[in-house]
Amino acid sequence: MTMWGLGLHLVSAPRQPSIAIESMRSTPETPVQLYIEARWYSQSSLAPLPATSFLYLRNPSFLFPPTAYISTIVSNEIDQTSKAHQHVQHHSVGLGRRRQRDRFQAPQAIFTRRCKHHSTSPSKSPSTLTHHLLLHQGPNPWKVAIVLNELNLPYETEVKQFPELKTPAFEELNPNGRVPALEDPNTGFTLWESGAIIEYLLETYDAKNSLSYAGGKEKWQSKCWMHFQMSGQGPYFGQRAWFILVRQNVLVISWRRP
Amino acid sequence: MSYLGGAHNNGASPVSQYHPEKDLTSCLDRYGNEIRRALSVIDSHLKKTGQQYLVGDKCTYADLMFMPWHWLLLAKPHIMGEGFEQEWREKYPEAWAWNERVQAREAVAKARDARTEAVMAAHK
Numbered sequence: 001m002t003m004w005g006l007g008l009h010l011v012s013a014p015r016q017p018s019i020a021i022e023s024m025r026s027t028p029e030t031p032v033q034l035y036i037e038a039r040w041y042s043q044s045s046l047a048p049l050p051a052t053s054f055l056y057l058r059n060p061s062f063l064f065p066p067t068a069y070i071s072t073i074v075s076n077e078i079d080q081t082s083k084a085h086q087h088v089q090h091h092s093v094g095l096g097r098r099r100q101r102d103r104f105q106a107p108q109a110i111f112t113r114r115c116k117h118h119s120t121s122p123s124k125s126p127s128t129l130t131h132h133l134l135l136h137q138g139p140n141p142w143k144v145a146i147v148l149n150e151l152n153l154p155y156e157t158e159v160k161q162f163p164e165l166k167t168p169a170f171e172e173l174n175p176n177g178r179v180p181a182l183e184d185p186n187t188g189f190t191l192w193e194s195g196a197i198i199e200y201l202l203e204t205y206d207a208k209n210s211l212s213y214a215g216g217k218e219k220w221q222s223k224c225w226m227h228f229q230m231s232g233q234g235p236y237f238g239q240r241a242w243f244i245l246v247r248q249n250v251l252v253i254s255w256r257r258p
Numbered sequence: 259m260s261y262l263g264g265a266h267n268n269g270a271s272p273v274s275q276y277h278p279e280k281d282l283t284s285c286l287d288r289y290g291n292e293i294r295r296a297l298s299v300i301d302s303h304l305k306k307t308g309q310q311y312l313v314g315d316k317c318t319y320a321d322l323m324f325m326p327w328h329w330l331l332l333a334k335p336h337i338m339g340e341g342f343e344q345e346w347r348e349k350y351p352e353a354w355a356w357n358e359r360v361q362a363r364e365a366v367a368k369a370r371d372a373r374t375e376a377v378m379a380a381h382k
Contacts, residue, residue: 139326139327139329139330139373140326142326142329142369142370142372142373143322143323143325143326145369145372145373146322146323146325146326146365146366146369147319147322147365149364149365149366149368149369150322150363150365157372157376159376194323195323198319198323202319211317211318211319211322212318212319213313213314213316213318218313218314221312221313222312222313222318222319222320223320225312225313225318225320225321226319226320226323228296228299229320229323229324229327230323232292232296233296233324233327234327236289236292236293236295236296237289237293237296237327237330237331237337238327239285239289240286240289240290240292240293240337240338241330241335241337243282243285243286243289244286244335244337245335246282247282247286
């Protein structure tokens with residue numbers, strides 16, 4: 001256990017919502033344009049496309065058995081006068097059509113009210129946050145550590161070994177059984193996924209927006225880069241690292257030893 | 259990209275099960291090229307905008323989030339080989355300068371040192 005950090009930025013006032021966004025009507029006058037890629041859809045080696053809106057695509061990733069498919073549901077409701085409504089509704093991975101269908105669950109929209117903790121100051125003597133990370137495993141937990149450092153928040157680091165993650169106890173913290181996970185006794189929240197944790201820390205403890213933009217296009221451009229990091233850079237680097245370690249025969253054996 | 263979330267997750271992926279052949283050249287090439295591409299995207303963006311950071315001239319959480327993965331390039335296990343730092347400097351100079359700028363921040367250095375310390379402690 002190590003303690004880092006000395007003080008805490010107190011949230012002094014409720015954050016002002018972005019005027020540009022808040023004042024916008026729920027249905028924009030001008031259709032938005034969404035670009036999707038159709039390259040994979042037209043490969044001749046694929047099974048004939050069904051007439052329905054289900055497109056079964058041969059999995060481009062080699063990480064699944066060859067029978068695995070990615071099913072992409074594309075909305076049929078395309079406005080002929082505008083392509084604005086063309087959008088991918090949902091995509092998921094399954095193991096063949098039948099199992100895919102059996103396993104398919106409609107995405108659930110979960111709406112929550114704005115949490116009161118986001119608009120009020122945390123207590124003046126905040127409890128220490130607990131930040132779970134896994135030794136040797138990916139760099140993702142350290143992204144959270146950097147943001148905790150930047151915000152000068154007091155936190156404790158709890159290092160886990162891999163077998164500890166896939167246990168009911170840890171899955172209470174993160175149902176995915178991975179790190180990072182963060183416990184914040186100031187709000188009673190337990191969070192997982194580095195991007196979500198970082199967004200939470202910024203909204204809760206960075207009222208001055210020292211690491212982000214309060215609104216405007218910069219706020220959203222920052223999110224673009226954040227998501228590029230998480231869905232692009234991270235996986236590329238992670239997979240390269242993985243195969244390097246496979247080749248070096250260090251694999252998971254040494255990582256997973258309790 | 260949620261469908262890749264599980265697949266790209268290093269810890270539990272049964273990769274070796276599907277790669278008993280041990281010749282991982284195609285895998286390594288594919289992701290090596292993607293790493294170069296990711297760096298070139300950032301390099302071009304910074305060159306085009308003339309900015310110091312990804313968004314505007316302020317270091318944001320987005321810049322910070324890229325940093326820990328760069329450690330794998332610049333220190334053990336040197337996932338692109340030990341000579342890659344030179345390639346990065348030469349081919350993606352704007353991205354290199356940006357990396358140096360952000361890595362130099364106290365908060366980043368502190369996390370980097372903490373990680374090194376944790377790894378060393380585990381090896382004792």
